Amino acid sequence: MSATEFTDDMDAIRQIFFDECDEQLALLEEELTTLSDEPEDKEKINTIFRCVHSIKGGAAAFGMEELVKFSHLFESVLDLFRSGALSVTTESIATFLKCKDVLCDIVAAFKNEGAACEVGPDIVAELERYPHSGAPEPEPSPKDVEMDDIFGMAFAPVQIKIEALVDQQFSISLRVTTEFYERGDDVRNILIALKELGTLQIEVNTDAVPLIGDISPERSYLTWNLLLATQKSRGDVEEIFEWSGDDLQATVTLIADNVTDGPASLPVAVEEKIDLQIKKPTERKESATVRVDIQRIDKLVDLIGELVINQGAIQSQMRRNKVHGDSVLGNVVTAQEQLIHELQENVITMRAYPIKTVFQKLGRVVRETARLTEKQVRLVLEGEDTEVDRSILEKLSDPLTHMLRNAIDHGIESPQARSLAGKDPEGLLRLRAFQRSGRIIVEIQDDGAGLDADRIYEKAVEKKIIERGQRLDLEEIYSLIFEPGFSTVAEVTDVSGRGVGMDVVKQSLQQINGRIFISSAKGKGTTFSISLPFTLSVIEGIIFKAEGQDFVIPVNNVLETIIFDAKKAFHVGEGKYGYPYRDGYLSVIYASDIIGTSSDGVNQKICFVVENENEEKLAFIVDKIIDHSRFVVKNLEDNYRKIACFSTATILGDGNVAFILDVEFLFGELLKKREGSLEERV
């Protein structure tokens, strides 16, 4: 193995550790934010403790001293709560959350190799105020630094329970998995910890170890049979294995109480055991998950995209050569299309992450913003398990961060103002995700002062964004906050109000085909709704013809397809046209409008009843429906340029490009701005 390969391997192991840290920190945030709901829940405190302990264990293996020290201090305090010596309060939860933020910072600093990260004295002092946690650590001998850092204080710093000082004998069967080593831990640490509890006899079982020519050096083969004579309780022994999860399989059996002559010899007489297994050997879950480089999945998605395009080409050739779908070849091609469809869905799902990975990071944003603005805010998260494509998720964090800051800084009032208004001094900020009409909706809802439409209007006039006297409906006035340079705040604050925020938010969301809507009630609060696609890679759509060209409309937006009867369309005034639909009427948009051509209307025979996320409907008139299929999405801006009425494009089986319709554009600008020329058509 070359030095480079060795370094690469180490980098990979280090990366795994950081991935694990991220997972543990996310879990920590999740448990801490819900701790106030169940402060008596022992399992919650145990989970919190285990998160911190796991980070500490890994950090020690990599020599990350600052991380070990701080997590050790944090863990010592948590142990007071775990042991029942202290009860969880709002104040202690606030301290834990601060500690979690500090852990995040230290981990981030180690990630950015060499970036300095000093732990603030305030948080250390806050932790040291807890009884015992400030006790000086025993001076470790230089060679035992790692051992003492990991185990010296972790399990015995504030031992509250009084155990009977009687030796007990435990038989322990120990098996460590390959994953145990992969996450930076070592069986040596477990054995040291056990040895510290009493007298330990150790027998290693080497039967499964292959000869040197066949061994996989990173795989775990060994098992141990241990005999421990100790004054400690079963719980203390159990504790050592507790935080290793399924990566370490241990069976602890109490053999005898009141042992006075040291441990018996191994092996243990099985028939005399009193079975007190703390943990049944868990079934190995080696096949449960596997870490795969995300680039490999991205590549897979791209390749399947090409496969879909190729499938389209085959079907296109079949049509040209008049091969019918019910022929033998047609059946084979249809079966293949179904398989590719399933393959594509599965691969895309592989790239989907729960939105909680973004939501949980926002807890800190809310806490810090609330602190800076001296406001009281309670964040409520809902729908955290809603899954979103990774490429979308990555770009969602920044806009959400900005919007939450804005909601606290500008939306939620000060505790005094809220009290005066008869509201709870603590503001409520609700972050919610759910699926609707094939899209992901993320809502940011506050119960603050609401948007002041008059003030927004005045500011827009002042900033010359609109002319005074210009008639705008409420929704249009709210939308002005997304205009570049718009800000109603007189002073630039540390938090927001730089006047560069919401337009950037809107642009960021547009880049991921997201849209944003506002609803607000004065004095009651504001809700921002962000609508996002599930994936940016593929779209299910209907391909149609208009003026001789092919276009695609997303199928999720098509409520119904009906035959268009031009005679029934009628003029409703101000350049607007209607078409009877069920018991009412729909506004009409002709496909030729989006192309910018004039049409005689003779070929327009199909009416799509189109619905947007606000459940508004319109009639979209096209010439002909070609097919219903899944299309691989190609970004227009990357490959050509942004075109207002199209969100993206796709490559058809014959190699031609078809633009994919931006349905919101139909409801927005086009519906409002189309004029005059339509009159001639009806």
Added chain:
Amino acid sequence: MEALILPEILDTRYAVPFSELLKKQEGAFLLDGESVQRVGGLCFQLLVSAFATAQTLGTSFEIRNVSDEMKENLALLGGDFLLKGEGTA
């Protein structure tokens, strides 16, 4: 036969290079443990594997100049048997 000088730390990160080095020992294993301060589980099982290989092939396995720390670590892992017939420092 030249002894393979073992480094101070035989931990997880050393397991892969260590296995490569042991595979090059052509059946007989002569190791020098003078510098060893720490032995982790994965390197320990490589030592066990080398020991088993030597026994199977009828060749030799010897760790000489074993440091106190290495002795302690091997004992902790249940590997005293690896030091039977060890050389002296």
